[in-house]
Amino acid sequence: MKLTDKELEVVEILSKNARLPLETIAKMVSLSIEETEQIVRKLEEEKVIVQYAAIVDWRKIDGHEGVTAMIDVKVTPKRGVGFDEVAERIYRFPEVKSVYLMSGAYDLSVVIEGRSMSEIAKFVSEKLSTLDSVISTTTHFILKKYKHDGTVFEQGDQDKRIVMSP
Missing domain, CATH: 1.10.10 (Arc Repressor Mutant, subunit A)
Known part of the structure; x- marks a missing residue:
């Protein structure tokens, strides 16, 4: 368009x-x-604007910190539909926040959110890795967000004055 x-x-x-x-x-x-x-x-x-969303720093809300993981997924594409069919099966899980087709060593990048690392591990072992087309997965846990969708989290109380020297 x-x-x-x-x-x-x-x-x-x-x-x-x-x-x-x-x-x-x-x-x-x-x-x-x-x-x-x-x-x-x-x-x-025209679905150019798909949704309006707020960026929330969940770490600031007691009991809602949660865990976010990025999972690299290697899959076998299906004849006639390529990666689309397996990507759709993955993004239908409610834990899944994003699915991207990637270039490089892995085919799909999946972002999921859960309440704990064990909940994410259970998702990977019981739901994701059991799909027919999935060959392998590598899970990366996000330890801290510095910037998300252009928004910087907690810059701290840095001194923003210009340094002057004689």
């Missing part, structure tokens, strides 16, 4: 902050509120 310059501007603005009021976005792109609303509606209908 080819977007106009104004439509592209709206997409870029919403991708950075989807909570901006329509009036503010309209001013930023020099359009009327009605024109901006039509662009947003079109982008939603």
